[in-house]
Amino acid sequence: MNKLYSEILARVEVEIKGIELPKTPTNLYDPIRYIMGLGGKRVRPVLTLLGNQLYKGNYEDAIHHAMAVEMFHNFTLVHDDVMDSADVRRGLPTVHKKWSSNIALLSGDGMLVAAYSLLQKTSPETFSRTARIFSDTALEVCEGQQLDMDFSELDSISMEDYLGMIRQKTAVLLSGSLKIGAVVGGADDQDLPNLEAFAESLGLAFQVKDDYLDAFGSSEFGKVLGGDIMEGKRTWLTVKSLELLGGKGSQRLHEAYAIKDFDDRVKEVLMIYRELNIDKLAQQQVQEYSDIAQKSLAKMRGDKDAIETLSWLVDQLIGRTI
Amino acid sequence: MNKLYSEILARVEVEIKGIELPKTPTNLYDPIRYIMGLGGKRVRPVLTLLGNQLYKGNYEDAIHHAMAVEMFHNFTLVHDDVMDSADVRRGLPTVHKKWSSNIALLSGDGMLVAAYSLLQKTSPETFSRTARIFSDTALEVCEGQQLDMDFSELDSISMEDYLGMIRQKTAVLLSGSLKIGAVVGGADDQDLPNLEAFAESLGLAFQVKDDYLDAFGSSEFGKVLGGDIMEGKRTWLTVKSLELLGGKGSQRLHEAYAIKDFDDRVKEVLMIYRELNIDKLAQQQVQEYSDIAQKSLAKMRGDKDAIETLSWLVDQLIGRTI
Numbered sequence: 346m347n348k349l350y351s352e353i354l355a356r357v358e359v360e361i362k363g364i365e366l367p368k369t370p371t372n373l374y375d376p377i378r379y380i381m382g383l384g385g386k387r388v389r390p391v392l393t394l395l396g397n398q399l400y401k402g403n404y405e406d407a408i409h410h411a412m413a414v415e416m417f418h419n420f421t422l423v424h425d426d427v428m429d430s431a432d433v434r435r436g437l438p439t440v441h442k443k444w445s446s447n448i449a450l451l452s453g454d455g456m457l458v459a460a461y462s463l464l465q466k467t468s469p470e471t472f473s474r475t476a477r478i479f480s481d482t483a484l485e486v487c488e489g490q491q492l493d494m495d496f497s498e499l500d501s502i503s504m505e506d507y508l509g510m511i512r513q514k515t516a517v518l519l520s521g522s523l524k525i526g527a528v529v530g531g532a533d534d535q536d537l538p539n540l541e542a543f544a545e546s547l548g549l550a551f552q553v554k555d556d557y558l559d560a561f562g563s564s565e566f567g568k569v570l571g572g573d574i575m576e577g578k579r580t581w582l583t584v585k586s587l588e589l590l591g592g593k594g595s596q597r598l599h600e601a602y603a604i605k606d607f608d609d610r611v612k613e614v615l616m617i618y619r620e621l622n623i624d625k626l627a628q629q630q631v632q633e634y635s636d637i638a639q640k641s642l643a644k645m646r647g648d649k650d651a652i653e654t655l656s657w658l659v660d661q662l663i664g665r666t667i
Numbered sequence: 668m669n670k671l672y673s674e675i676l677a678r679v680e681v682e683i684k685g686i687e688l689p690k691t692p693t694n695l696y697d698p699i700r701y702i703m704g705l706g707g708k709r710v711r712p713v714l715t716l717l718g719n720q721l722y723k724g725n726y727e728d729a730i731h732h733a734m735a736v737e738m739f740h741n742f743t744l745v746h747d748d749v750m751d752s753a754d755v756r757r758g759l760p761t762v763h764k765k766w767s768s769n770i771a772l773l774s775g776d777g778m779l780v781a782a783y784s785l786l787q788k789t790s791p792e793t794f795s796r797t798a799r800i801f802s803d804t805a806l807e808v809c810e811g812q813q814l815d816m817d818f819s820e821l822d823s824i825s826m827e828d829y830l831g832m833i834r835q836k837t838a839v840l841l842s843g844s845l846k847i848g849a850v851v852g853g854a855d856d857q858d859l860p861n862l863e864a865f866a867e868s869l870g871l872a873f874q875v876k877d878d879y880l881d882a883f884g885s886s887e888f889g890k891v892l893g894g895d896i897m898e899g900k901r902t903w904l905t906v907k908s909l910e911l912l913g914g915k916g917s918q919r920l921h922e923a924y925a926i927k928d929f930d931d932r933v934k935e936v937l938m939i940y941r942e943l944n945i946d947k948l949a950q951q952q953v954q955e956y957s958d959i960a961q962k963s964l965a966k967m968r969g970d971k972d973a974i975e976t977l978s979w980l981v982d983q984l985i986g987r988t989i
Contacts, residue, residue, distance in 0.1 A: 373813040424776060428769040447750045450772060451813055454746060457779055458805040465798060473791035476783065476798070483780040491695040491773055 347657045349650050350391065353404060357390045360408055361415065366459070376440045376452040377459070380419045383435045388551075388662070389522040390415040392544065395655055396526025399647035400536075407529040410475060413463035414522040417479070420456035421486060421518075423449050428494065457483075467529065475525045482521030489513030496579060501595065507584040508549065516548025543641035543655070550634035551662050556580035557627040558665070560615060571611035577602055581630065582623050589621050635663045669979045671972050672713065675726060679712045682730055683737065688781070698762045698774040699781070702741045705757045710873075710984075711844040712737040714866065717977055718848025721969035722858075729851040732797060735785035736844040739801070742778035743808060743840075745771050750816065779805075789851065797847045804843030811835030818901060823917065829906040830871065838870025865963035865977070872956035873984050878902035879949040882937060885988045893933035899924055903952065904945050911943050957985045 361381055366374045390411035397407035425431075426439040427449050433439065441449035464479055465472050492510040496502050523544045524537050532540070559573045560582055573580050587595045598617055604610040618624060638659050645652055683703055688696045712733035719729035747753075748761040749771050755761065763771035786801055787794050814832040818824050845866045846859050854862070881895045882904055895902050909917045920939055926932040940946060960981050967974055 367810075370810055370813040370817060372817055373810055424772055428772060447816060448813075450746055450750060451809055451816075454776075454779065455806060455809040457776065458802050458809065461783060461798065462802045462806070465795070465802070469791040469795035472795055472798070473787070476787060476794070480780050480784045480787065484777060484784070487773055487777040487780065488689075488692055488695055491692040491770075494769060494773075495692060495694055 347654050349654045353391050353394045354387060357387050357411060360412055364412060372448050373452050373455055376444055376448055377456055380423055380440055383437060389418050389518060392519055392522040393526035395651050396523040397530040398651040400527055400530030400532045402648050407526045409463050409466040410525050410529055413460045416456050416460040416463060417483060418518060420453050423453040471529055474528045478521050478524050482517050485513045485517045501587045502584060504584050504588055511552045512545060512549060515552045516545040519548040520544035539641050539644055543638050546634045546638040547659055550631045550638060553581045553627055554631045554663055556582055560618060561624045574611045574614045575607045581627060582618055585623055585626055586617060586621055631663050635659055669976050671976045675713050675716045676709060679709050679733060682734055686734060694770050695774050695777055698766055698770055699778055702745055702762055705759060711740050711840060714841055714844040715848035717973050718845040719852040720973040722849055722852030722854045724970050729848045731785050731788040732847050732851055735782045738778050738782040738785060739805060740840065742775050745775040793851055796850045800843050800846050804839050807835045807839045823909045824906060826906050826910055833874045834867060834871060837874045838867040841870040842866035861963050861966055865960050868956045868960040869981055872953050872960060875903045875949055876953045876985055878904055882940060883946045896933045896936045897929045903949060904940055907945055907948055908939060908943055953985050957981055
């Protein structure tokens, strides 16, 4: 593993464990401790600290901002799980399952407020700049989630609409996390577009890879393949398939998705995907976004160690097999 | 009606109508326009503008902050209505009833973010001070709502706990609204405790009066009396009754609340209230809080017109009959 990355990740985990929240009401704050402690890749706070290191040569100054973006990310997980009626998150019960929907709703609200409070642990000038990025990002994430729900009611959507949706739902938060760290480190506004291009491409590569892995990944760590197919979820794979099959041909995919038996449904959908070379096309798309990310990185000035680590991170996220 | 008050109220309504929100996704932004347009007393934004006038002699500078607190208040209404499964708000369908719970959840989230964005339409220094008050207030409101839900599971709670809960759920937002306006107007930190004492007492008076009116108010404008009793809601009246009835005696109130027929239940509960003089005790409590508010006001320095209007507002809110 990359040295700077593991150092930063360890720092993030320590900070999350030490995060200060009131004790009571326990039904408001226990769920926050629970979801924050569930683990995860912590990509967003790591990006914040790397963004800071890029400009300042150290990462410690942005630790509260890193916590703010992780708190925000976990807020979206808690509310999204309510909206999706998801029972399990990282192998454990979701907040609304373990407590109740009302508690999930309210502790999620509390997390969004807490994220702003964390963001404010800095000078007024820095808070003002990072809060601007944070609020703009947060509203885009809400828009992305709404589009995701809207699209699920439609028979088909264009690839452009799908990519626009995952950009808002996933990529802009990676971008916001990096930019916030960079601003804390002293980045100028003119530095931000390139950071944005890098992180949004990384985010898109990451999400398409995620869609790919759900159907074609490795099941060696006990992961159930085809979960998205069982849930009837729209992914890059379904959107691309419908595009290739065209109006009338798309009937075949809809019929496959209508199969009641989960095993049969997954088998049939995967067969269509393979016929259409969807696996290779998805890998290509991931590679294209990854290339854009690396090109943006090549133009980046700043701490070499941070740049190398960001480059390593791209390779990790697109090269992963689970 | 008070001249400054009606001027400010008219300004608030104009600003709410002109509030800028993106058009799409419509399922995210239409519910925000809908709930903001539903009306209401607009007490919170009016307090913000009066707080500003108090120190600056004009109110216009705090207009975005006034919108921020009204946006936050409406966010709490949207999420509270989901939690309470309430179908009607101000005589019209609630957001989750008109759209869906998921849309109410998400557009509520968007409103909380939008509130911070509105708050930021000012200098970094002012934003930093007002955001501190705003976040602290918002977290207290979440705590108050959680306590309200927690208490509803209990057989009885103490008057101290009940008052603590309504302080957090209702009074601190009135206080936060006034303080934010005052800070924009140039108030020092040392001015804030007295503003807080004033607005929190006003909020407590307002809430106890609300509880009183639901049982003993006028039905001349078509308002259904006893709604809280029908819903089995805990109010100042129930808490006080249980306190007076004591352990064994409280059985009588629980039995009255168990009556299935709504008319009979309301009749029986009101009879117990009257026997215990709850109506007069509630009026006394309202008067006590109102006196504290007026005393805090007497100590306040600043624009005379604003102080007079705040005093008038206290009398209005505690003197109202619906």
